[in-house]
Amino acid sequence: MAELVASNLSVAAGGRTILAEASVTLRQGELVALLGPNGAGKTTLARAMLGVETQTGSSRLDGMAITSLSPIDRARMIAYLPQIRPLAWPATVRDVVALGRYAHGAAIGRLTGRDAEAVDGALSACDLQPLANRSTDTLSGGELARVHLARAFAAGTPLMIADEPVAALDPRHQFQTMSLLRRYVDDGSGALVILHDIALAARFADRLVWMKDGRILADGPVSETLTEARLEEVYGIHARIIESADGPAIIVRSPVAQDRP
Amino acid sequence: MTRWLLPSLLVASIAVLLAACFLGSTPMAVPRVLSALVGGGAAGDAIIVWQIRLPRALAAYVVGAALAISGAALQGLLRNPLAEPGVLGVTATASLGATFSLYYGLTALSVWVLPLSAIAGALAATAFIAMAAIRIRHMVTLILIGVGMASFAGALMSLLMNFAPNPFSLSDMINWMLGSVANRGLDDIALAAPFMIAGLALLFATKRGLSALTLGEEAAHGIGLDLRRQRLAVIAGTGLATGAAVAIAGGIGFIGIVAPHLVRPLTGHDPARSLLPSGLLGGVILVLADIAVRLLPTTSELKLGVVAALIGAPAFVWIAMRRRAHG
Numbered sequence: 001m002a003e004l005v006a007s008n009l010s011v012a013a014g015g016r017t018i019l020a021e022a023s024v025t026l027r028q029g030e031l032v033a034l035l036g037p038n039g040a041g042k043t044t045l046a047r048a049m050l051g052v053e054t055q056t057g058s059s060r061l062d063g064m065a066i067t068s069l070s071p072i073d074r075a076r077m078i079a080y081l082p083q084i085r086p087l088a089w090p091a092t093v094r095d096v097v098a099l100g101r102y103a104h105g106a107a108i109g110r111l112t113g114r115d116a117e118a119v120d121g122a123l124s125a126c127d128l129q130p131l132a133n134r135s136t137d138t139l140s141g142g143e144l145a146r147v148h149l150a151r152a153f154a155a156g157t158p159l160m161i162a163d164e165p166v167a168a169l170d171p172r173h174q175f176q177t178m179s180l181l182r183r184y185v186d187d188g189s190g191a192l193v194i195l196h197d198i199a200l201a202a203r204f205a206d207r208l209v210w211m212k213d214g215r216i217l218a219d220g221p222v223s224e225t226l227t228e229a230r231l232e233e234v235y236g237i238h239a240r241i242i243e244s245a246d247g248p249a250i251i252v253r254s255p256v257a258q259d260r261p
Numbered sequence: 262m263t264r265w266l267l268p269s270l271l272v273a274s275i276a277v278l279l280a281a282c283f284l285g286s287t288p289m290a291v292p293r294v295l296s297a298l299v300g301g302g303a304a305g306d307a308i309i310v311w312q313i314r315l316p317r318a319l320a321a322y323v324v325g326a327a328l329a330i331s332g333a334a335l336q337g338l339l340r341n342p343l344a345e346p347g348v349l350g351v352t353a354t355a356s357l358g359a360t361f362s363l364y365y366g367l368t369a370l371s372v373w374v375l376p377l378s379a380i381a382g383a384l385a386a387t388a389f390i391a392m393a394a395i396r397i398r399h400m401v402t403l404i405l406i407g408v409g410m411a412s413f414a415g416a417l418m419s420l421l422m423n424f425a426p427n428p429f430s431l432s433d434m435i436n437w438m439l440g441s442v443a444n445r446g447l448d449d450i451a452l453a454a455p456f457m458i459a460g461l462a463l464l465f466a467t468k469r470g471l472s473a474l475t476l477g478e479e480a481a482h483g484i485g486l487d488l489r490r491q492r493l494a495v496i497a498g499t500g501l502a503t504g505a506a507v508a509i510a511g512g513i514g515f516i517g518i519v520a521p522h523l524v525r526p527l528t529g530h531d532p533a534r535s536l537l538p539s540g541l542l543g544g545v546i547l548v549l550a551d552i553a554v555r556l557l558p559t560t561s562e563l564k565l566g567v568v569a570a571l572i573g574a575p576a577f578v579w580i581a582m583r584r585r586a587h588g
Contacts, residue, residue, distance in 0.1 A: 052482065075485030082479040088340030089475050089530035102473050103485030109534055135530075151476075155484065 002077055002158035002190070003027045004066075008057035009048045011041075011214075019044045020214045021057065028158050028190040031182060033201035036211035037235050042194045043083070045211065046161050049192075050080055075103035079152040081162040084145060090137035093147050097122055100154030122154035126180060142173035149180055160184065160191045166200065178204045202226050203247035210234050222248075232256055263527045270541035274322070277548040281318030282310050284552055312446065320445040320509050321551040321565065322544035325516050327457050327506040328352070329543020330536050331499040332517020333524075334464045335387075337471030337532025338495040339394055342522060342580055343404050346503040347514025347573070350410030351386040355507035356437045357414040358382025363433055364421050376453050380504030386410060387500040391492050440513035440566025442551055453505040460501025464536065467494040471532035513566040515573020516543045522580055 004026040011019035019041045026032055026049075034042050047053040051066035051074070059066040061077055069077075079100070087096065091108075098108040098119050106115035123129050126146040131139065136147060145165060152160055162181065166174040174197065182204050185191050195201045201208060202222045210218040210225060212234050218225045226248065231239045236256045242249045283294050287309060296302035297310040332345040346352045362368050362378040393406050418438055425431040470491040473481040482488050506513070520543035521535055528534040550568045557563055 050483070052479075071482060071487045072485040075483065080480070080483030082477075082483060085477045085480075087475055088477065089525070089532070091475055091530050095472075095529055095531060096475070099473055099476060099484055102469065107469055107533065108472050108531055109529060148480075151484075 001028050002062055004049060004059065004061050004078065004159055004190075004192075006045070006049045006057070006059045009045065009059060010056045011044050011048050011053050018214050019048060019053075019055070022048075022211075022214075022216050023057075024049075024192075024209055024216060024219060026159060026161075026190050026192045028188055029185065030190050030207060031185040031205045032190075032192045032207045032209060033205035034192060034194045034209045034211065035196075035198060035201055035234070040211040040234075041214040042211055043163055044214070045216075046080075046163055046192065046194060050074070050078065050161065072103045075155065075157075077157055077159060079155045079157040079160040081148055081152045081160065081165055083163045083167065084148055084165075087136050090135045092132070093128055093134050093136060093139070094119065094123065094132040096136055096147050097128070097150045097154050100151040103155065118154045118156050122150040125153055125183070126150040142169055142176075145169055145173065145177055146180075149177060153180075153184060158189050160189065162191060162193045164194050164196065166195065166197065174200060198226070198231070199248060199250050202250075266524075266527050266538050267541070270538055270545065273545050274541055277545050277552070278315075278318050278322060281321075281548055281552055282314045285309070285314055285555055313444075316447045316450065317442050317445055317551065318548050319447070320442040320450055321547045323450060323454075323457065324442065324506040324510040324513060325520075325547025326540040326544035327461065327502040328513060328516040328547075329520035330461055330464060330540040331503045331506075332543075333521040333532060333535045333539040334468075334471060334495050335499055335517070336521055337468075337474055337535075338391075338492065339403060340474060340477070341401075341404065342525075342584070343518065343577065344407075345515065345517035346383070346499060347512070347517060348404060348411070348577065349386070349390050349407030350412075350414055351383050351390070351407075351499065351503050352507055352512040352514055353411040353414035353418075354386035355379040355383035355504045356440075356512035357418050358385075358504075359507060359511070360418055360421055360434050360437050363437070364425070364430065372452060376456060376505060376508035379508040380456055380501055382414075383504030383507065384497070384500035386414075387496040387503075391496045395492075436564070437507075437511040438566075439564035440511035440569070441562075441564045442510045443562060443565075445509060449509055453508045456501045456508075457505035460498045460503075460505065461540075463494050463498035464502065467491055467498070468533035468536055470494075471536075472534075475530075475532070511566060513547070513569050515569055515577060516547055518580065519543075519573050519576050520546060522576070 007023045009019055009022045022045050036042050044053055048055040049059045051059060095108045098106060098111055101115040101118060104115060111119060123132055126149055128146055128150055166177050178200055181191050181193060208222055208225045209216055217234060228239060228241055231237055238253045240251045293302055293306050294310055297306040328346055335344040336342055358378040358381050359375055362374050367374050390407060394403055397403055422431060422434050470486050473484055473486040478488060521539040524535050524538045524542055551565050554563045554565050554568055
């Protein structure tokens with residue numbers, strides 16, 4: 001079982017602490033949602049766990065310091081989906097998904113055996129087969145998000161870290177993307193997903209990690225950590241949580257009045 | 262990749278190299294050239310074909326190929342179709358290096374001084390560009406830095422020309438600045454070849470990383486690319502290849518932008534698969550341009566670099582205008 005254990009990760013930039021002693025674990029079979037307001041340090045935590053950010057503390061993959069692994073070895077264990085940026089070239093959908101096999105030595109355009117299988121599987125899982133030969137600059141935002149997700153799936157890693165994979169997607173595509181991630185986890189992998197939609201996180205995640213000002217304030221199952229008091233503490237909002245058969249709904253009533261010094 | 266692309270480029274390469282042997286300022290009938298090519302015919306004919314026309318065509322071909330592959334690799338690394346050794350000031354800095362060693366007579370020390378100083382100039386420029394690339398946010402800024410560097414190298418070159426001790430060294434310098442393959446022999450190519458081969462080998466060895474960079478640096482790192490090594494390889498590779506090309510032909514710009522631009526749509530816009538076809542096409546284009554230079558009935562021969570810029574600079578403007586605003 002692959003396990004990514006971050007302990008006491010801290011990151012400072014420009015004399016400011018942007019991540020303070022964060023400890024969190026990602027295991028296979030778990031979908032963990034990382035929540036928090038803008039600037040809480042979610043992306044920094046994800047990057048520090050991957051060993052990209054200069055940090056103190058440790059992030060260990062199956063007991064090995066993540067920074068001691070080569071990029072290839074790390075990429076074979078953890079897929080990373082950063083916030084989606086435009087592609088440099090209008091490559092085809094299949095070629096972009098094939099890049100997910102980079103760590104396995106695949107050259108795009110010349111896929112063989114297991115690489116071709118993994119790419120085809122990922123394309124099918126994300127309903128992209130009909131678009132496989134389309135150029136990515138002709139896709140809608142929802143389709144492009146699926147392409148990136150398929151690229152991460154194609155890597156066939158036991159773990160994944162995804163940074164706002166549903167940003168800028170409409171509700172239907174948000175739901176679809178989260179369902180794909182849920183299926184990935186139900187098939188035995190583990191995913192850490194940065195989200196802004198609390199209800200979506202509560203609907204799909206096994207565990208919620210709440211961050212504010214570079215610190216992790218709470219980490220636990222949805223039923224234990226999603227409270228109105230927590231929403232006030234983390235996001236500074238008065239909100240009501242309404243339970244329903246399809247997961248909780250969050251209704252924001254007003255922002256908390258800020259104490260001005 | 263389109264299946265016919267590489268074979269047809271290979272055929273075109275052989276065709277233009279042969280054509281370059283048949284065409285020239287001295288009219289020679291086809292049978293005379295043919296017999297000279299296979300080792301027969303008059304001694305004068307053999308000299309014209311084997312020591313003047315063919316080496317010159319080969320020089321144009323390898324220079325075009327090296328510049329086009331360097332351009333394709335830089336475009337992959339910097340994720341910008343306008344990145345090219347000429348535009349980024351790499352060729353200008355390399356020719357400055359070459360001119361500098363000529364001006365101070367350093368070339369008398371050893372035959373290796375000229376190629377090495379051109380390569381040193383090219384490496385310095387690519388390293389500077391790559392360092393700037395890490396700091397800046399928009400790749401367009403990088404092009405501007407390159408344009409500034411090209412102007413600076415040009416200014417330093419003009420300074421050297423101002424102080425040129427005699428008309429001969431002045432015309433020598435103009436040759437390096439404008440770029441030409443006139444009177445290049447096989448030994449000029451042989452001298453630059455080790456550096457060119459090393460540079461191109463480095464670029465081909467790391468071409469998969471160029472594909473990975475299509476996703477952007479962060480995601481490329483995520484799928485397992487060692488960014489630092491990739492940058493170093495492309496800097497060293499393009500520096501060596503471009504420097505060697507400049508050591509043969511002086512500063513010739515825009516080949517590195519035109520050839521990859523034409524090839525890219527036929528290779529699925531994949532920087533890795535664009536390298537080889539770009540190189541072949543770059544060679545073909547430069548040999549054709551050189552044939553044009555030789556055939557045009559001008560009183561003094563046009564410089565190859567001038568013709569390349571006359572074709573390439575408008576292409577550069579056209580590509581820049583068609584680009585969408587996300588760079």
